[in-house]
Amino acid sequence: MSEPILEVQNISKFFGSVIALKDVSMFVRAGEVTCLLGDNGAGKSTLIKVLSGVHKPDEGVYRYQGSEVSFSSPRDALDLGIATVYQDLAMIPLMSIWRNFFLGSEPTVGWGPFRRFDVDFAKRTTREELGKMGIDIRDPDQPVGTLSGGERQSVAIARAVYFGAKVLILDEPTAALGVKQAGVVLRYIVQAKQRGIGVIFITHNPHHAYPVGDHFVILRRGQIYGDFTKDEIPLEQLVQMMAGGADLEVLSHELEKAAEGGGPGADELEKVAEGFEAEARGEAD
Amino acid sequence: MVSGEEVSSLAVNTQPAQAAADERIREVGVLSRLMARPELGALVAVVVVWLFFAVVAADNNFISWATTAAILNRAAPLGILAIAVALLMIAGEFDLSIGSLVGFGGMAIMMLVTPVEAGGFGWAILPAIGVALLITLATGFFNGVLVVTTKLPSFIITLGSLFIFRGLAVAVPRSATNRTQLGGLDEVSGYGPMDAILGTKLELFGARFDVAIVWWIGLTIIATWVLMRTRVGNWIFGVGGDNVAARNVGVPVNRLKIALFMTTAFAAFLSALIQAFQFNGADSLRGSLKEFEAIIAVVIGGTLLTGGYGSVIGALLGTLIFAMVQQGIIITGVDGDWFKVFVGGILVAAVIFNNFVRQQATKR
Numbered sequence: 001m002s003e004p005i006l007e008v009q010n011i012s013k014f015f016g017s018v019i020a021l022k023d024v025s026m027f028v029r030a031g032e033v034t035c036l037l038g039d040n041g042a043g044k045s046t047l048i049k050v051l052s053g054v055h056k057p058d059e060g061v062y063r064y065q066g067s068e069v070s071f072s073s074p075r076d077a078l079d080l081g082i083a084t085v086y087q088d089l090a091m092i093p094l095m096s097i098w099r100n101f102f103l104g105s106e107p108t109v110g111w112g113p114f115r116r117f118d119v120d121f122a123k124r125t126t127r128e129e130l131g132k133m134g135i136d137i138r139d140p141d142q143p144v145g146t147l148s149g150g151e152r153q154s155v156a157i158a159r160a161v162y163f164g165a166k167v168l169i170l171d172e173p174t175a176a177l178g179v180k181q182a183g184v185v186l187r188y189i190v191q192a193k194q195r196g197i198g199v200i201f202i203t204h205n206p207h208h209a210y211p212v213g214d215h216f217v218i219l220r221r222g223q224i225y226g227d228f229t230k231d232e233i234p235l236e237q238l239v240q241m242m243a244g245g246a247d248l249e250v251l252s253h254e255l256e257k258a259a260e261g262g263g264p265g266a267d268e269l270e271k272v273a274e275g276f277e278a279e280a281r282g283e284a285d
Numbered sequence: 286m287v288s289g290e291e292v293s294s295l296a297v298n299t300q301p302a303q304a305a306a307d308e309r310i311r312e313v314g315v316l317s318r319l320m321a322r323p324e325l326g327a328l329v330a331v332v333v334v335w336l337f338f339a340v341v342a343a344d345n346n347f348i349s350w351a352t353t354a355a356i357l358n359r360a361a362p363l364g365i366l367a368i369a370v371a372l373l374m375i376a377g378e379f380d381l382s383i384g385s386l387v388g389f390g391g392m393a394i395m396m397l398v399t400p401v402e403a404g405g406f407g408w409a410i411l412p413a414i415g416v417a418l419l420i421t422l423a424t425g426f427f428n429g430v431l432v433v434t435t436k437l438p439s440f441i442i443t444l445g446s447l448f449i450f451r452g453l454a455v456a457v458p459r460s461a462t463n464r465t466q467l468g469g470l471d472e473v474s475g476y477g478p479m480d481a482i483l484g485t486k487l488e489l490f491g492a493r494f495d496v497a498i499v500w501w502i503g504l505t506i507i508a509t510w511v512l513m514r515t516r517v518g519n520w521i522f523g524v525g526g527d528n529v530a531a532r533n534v535g536v537p538v539n540r541l542k543i544a545l546f547m548t549t550a551f552a553a554f555l556s557a558l559i560q561a562f563q564f565n566g567a568d569s570l571r572g573s574l575k576e577f578e579a580i581i582a583v584v585i586g587g588t589l590l591t592g593g594y595g596s597v598i599g600a601l602l603g604t605l606i607f608a609m610v611q612q613g614i615i616i617t618g619v620d621g622d623w624f625k626v627f628v629g630g631i632l633v634a635a636v637i638f639n640n641f642v643r644q645q646a647t648k649r
């Protein structure tokens with residue numbers, strides 16, 4: 001096995017009295033996908049913000065390509081080829097698509113004081129890169145604030161893929177996407193992996209995580225709950241672990257009770273309950 | 286719907302045609318496209334205000350080269366401030382100290398050139414300008430560093446600076462020279478060539494235009510180019526639109542903000558310098574209230590108070606409106622007290638209009 005391209009050891013992050021991360025260790029190798037899974041508020045986004053240079057860890061070691069690093073801003077991480085799709089997307093609503101796409105990493109032409117933003121290249125590239133995702137933008141000058149949620153997410157992903165030379169971090173990139181675009185994102189992840197890029201992929205959907213992931217890190221309440229390779233954990237178990245199987249069983253019982261009460265919609269409720277039961281047992285759909 | 290592979294293989298020059306063929310786009314007229322520009326409201330207002338005075342002040346020679354020159358001469362020193370204020374406001378910050386820095390910068394120059402017998406330093410003009418510039422830039426640096434390190438609203442920080450630097454502009458010369466007005470710039474060695482580029486008047490069409498107008502328009506062009514066509518311009522919009530998002534994608538937010546506060550300090554200095562040559566000296570109180578006039582000009586010009594949207598051309602137009610109203614009121618002989626009422630009214634109207642335009646523009 002090759003050395004990890006990116007690795008953190010015993011990372012902690014505190015916000016005042018809040019312990020967002022405690023003694024977290026994880027890694028990603030070049031050409032592999034590490035899936036980061038966990039409940040809402042488990043600390044996933046905080047962890048990737050440490051990795052992308054937004055937050056400085058309060059404790060622990062961050063190693064990149066074998067040497068210890070300390071990022072003072074996301075610029076430092078980007079310069080080393082680490083690009084991130086943030087959960088909030090980091091888009092400026094009033095700015096056009098092409099301006100957003102290249103914000104912070106603008107291509108330039110010209111020399112000395114006449115160095116300028118290469119606007120033609122930026123517009124063309126934005127259109128091309130989004131085209132590759134199956135997003136056919138009407139007008140690159142359109143303000144990002146007027147795009148649909150999924151379109152906006154696609155712009156953020158296309159941007160990170162374009163700039164992520166070595167490591168690509170994706171925080172719930174498929175959350176707002178249609179089936180087709182989610183498929184495209186998963187294909188992107190596989191392509192990135194084949195190009196030798198290390199990918200960190202956060203999602204709440206085990207059916208998105210399992211096919212592309214090489215190993216699965218599960219966070220719970222700011223701490224590592226487990227780190228499994230694909231061979232160690234079948235999909236059913238992963239699903240159960242992510243869903244908190246017991247909770248779903250309780251829910252399905254409640255729904256069944258409601259269904260027994262009869263009345264309109266009882267049949268549908270019953271079906272929903274069965275679905276949850278199946279999922280709680282860890283059956284893939 | 287064109288698939289991704291097809292789009293990427295299309296030649297560049299066919300793309301506009303392909304975009305036009307998109308069934309989800311309807312032709313929008315020239316008017317709607319104009320509506321999306323921030324300076325549209327100001328452009329309309331310039332025409333309306335000009336027509337208004339052209340009719341009302343027809344007997345007072347409003348349409349004449351002399352009046353035009355008077356308007357532009359009045360506008361230029363404020364316009365130079367408004368350019369920098371526009372850039373800073375688009376980046377989401379305020380500088381309320383800019384008016385005080387006009388007084389401060391002017392007094393710094395004059396203190397350095399005033400003879401030693403009179404309590405000054407007795408320097409030649411060039412080194413005095415250079416050092417006064419550095420001192421004024423340092424005040425901008427001070428404002429910027431304070432804003433980015435404390436993360437407090439720049440409105441509050443620079444409100445403090447407004448008093449600090451006005452106070453210094455009065456107190457230091459008064460304790461050293463016993464005066465708050467220092468004159469005699471034309472007696473300092475090296476005056477001639479500097480006056481030629483900063484203080485002369487250009488005779489055109491039988492009227493006298495200040496050379497400051499050239500600085501104003503030249504800097505407007507440069508600042509517009511920076512804003513629309515350079516990396517820094519993109520950063521300015523980004524930082525004003527969303528500070529955190531801009532930082533997350535790698536914009537050097539703090540350095541940019543400090544640089545912009547230094548830009549407003551530079552504009553204040555240039556305005557002070559030009560006025561020192563025009564008035565052959567400086568006054569501790571010069572530039573009073575200019576911070577608000579500059580903000581008003583910028584807002585009339587379509588820049589959002591909350592940042593992220595605006596234009597330098599708009600700031601130029603806003604300044605022009607300001608000066609037209611001022612000059613129009615003077616030549617019609619209306620009591621000058623009405624000027625404030627007029628300006629306040631235009632400001633409110635401009636904000637309402639701009640708000641409306643922006644909603645239309647982003648609604649599509």
Ligand SMILES: Nc1ncnc2c1ncn2[C@@H]1O[C@H](COP(=O)(O)OP(=O)(O)OP(=O)(O)O)[C@@H](O)[C@H]1O
Pocket residue numbers: 015018019020038039040041042043044045046047087
């Ligand atoms: N800047 C902050 N200040 C204080 N607390 C914070 C801050 N950022 C995150 N937290 C806290 O840290 C915890 C982890 O948050 P985080 O956003 O990392 O969760 P997450 O795993 O990404 O959840 P989700 O699946 O909902 O996105 C939360 O309890 C949150 O309230």
Ligand SMILES: [Mg+2]
Pocket residue numbers: 044045046087171
């Ligand atoms: Mg999150």
